[in-house]
Amino acid sequence: MNDTFKLYLRKFIIVFFNDILIYNKSFDDHLHHLAQTFQLLQDHQFYLKLSKCSFAQQQVECLGHIVFASGVALVQDKVVIVQQWPIPNSFKALRGFLGLTGFYRRFIRRYSAMATPLTHLLTKEHLEWPEEAQLAFQQLKEAVSTVPILPLPNFSSGTGMGVILSEDGHSIVFFSKQFYPKLLHASTYFQELYVITATIKKWRQYLLGHSFIILMDHKSLKELMAQLIQTPEQQKYLLHLMGYDFTIQYMSGRTNVVVDALS
Numbered sequence: 001m002n003d004t005f006k007l008y009l010r011k012f013i014i015v016f017f018n019d020i021l022i023y024n025k026s027f028d029d030h031l032h033h034l035a036q037t038f039q040l041l042q043d044h045q046f047y048l049k050l051s052k053c054s055f056a057q058q059q060v061e062c063l064g065h066i067v068f069a070s071g072v073a074l075v076q077d078k079v080v081i082v083q084q085w086p087i088p089n090s091f092k093a094l095r096g097f098l099g100l101t102g103f104y105r106r107f108i109r110r111y112s113a114m115a116t117p118l119t120h121l122l123t124k125e126h127l128e129w130p131e132e133a134q135l136a137f138q139q140l141k142e143a144v145s146t147v148p149i150l151p152l153p154n155f156s157s158g159t160g161m162g163v164i165l166s167e168d169g170h171s172i173v174f175f176s177k178q179f180y181p182k183l184l185h186a187s188t189y190f191q192e193l194y195v196i197t198a199t200i201k202k203w204r205q206y207l208l209g210h211s212f213i214i215l216m217d218h219k220s221l222k223e224l225m226a227q228l229i230q231t232p233e234q235q236k237y238l239l240h241l242m243g244y245d246f247t248i249q250y251m252s253g254r255t256n257v258v259v260d261a262l263s
Contacts, residue, residue: 001015005040064078108143116136161176162174173203179191193234196216211245
């Protein structure tokens with residue numbers, strides 16, 4: 001699906017397996033992009049089931065989220081399920097609760113710290129329910145019930161950065177940020193160098209003392225620490241990287257679409 005829609009991805013289409021989301025700022029654009037999408041599907045001999053489609057909507061439910069002009073919100077049915085979740089009496093029930101709330105962790109500030117007393121219970125031989133577990137249980141319920149609406153990024157701006165911290169294929173935390181005005185006019189090399197240093201500073205508590213790999217689609221930074229320092233700007237950025245154990249690996253843009261979506 002990503003290969004089929006590669007010309008339109010993050011321009012007016014987002015796909016996840018067989019879920020296709022088409023987003024537009026105007027109804028005329030929507031009609032035009034629907035026609036392009038239908039033609040593309042027809043060219044590749046894909047078929048849609050009408051009962052599973054909706055068109056020209058002001059908001060849609062997509063992958064457990066409500067997407068509308070102002071941003072992304074939780075599906076209210078999921079919020080109600082969390083609110084009514086009984087105190088877990090088995091590891092299966094506890095994993096179910098953590099799985100559902102964890103799916104929306106990006107909406108919840110300090111989710112990992114809040115959920116720690118509950119995840120710690122999963123290491124026990126028998127399920128216990130101490131006071132700190134009950135407090136964490138109620139805090140997560142309250143957090144899911146009061147999550148903010150996350151604004152949508154401007155996919156066409158080209159004026160920001162997007163980074164994902166992951167371990168064993170699982171995303172842990174996301175980081176996206178607009179470039180400051182001076183950086184907008186800098187070369188791609190220095191923009192990418194800024195992304196590395198800003199991210200390492202942001203996630204210092206995760207990275208310091210651990211070996212990690214930086215995946216990026218800019219080849220000139222692959223041998224960053226071995227390059228000859230030629231400018232004061234390089235020296236300023238590289239000073240922020242001292243003391244960290246990392247390697248930089250090149251990842252082509254085609255395989256780096258998740259981070260591209262953040263930026």
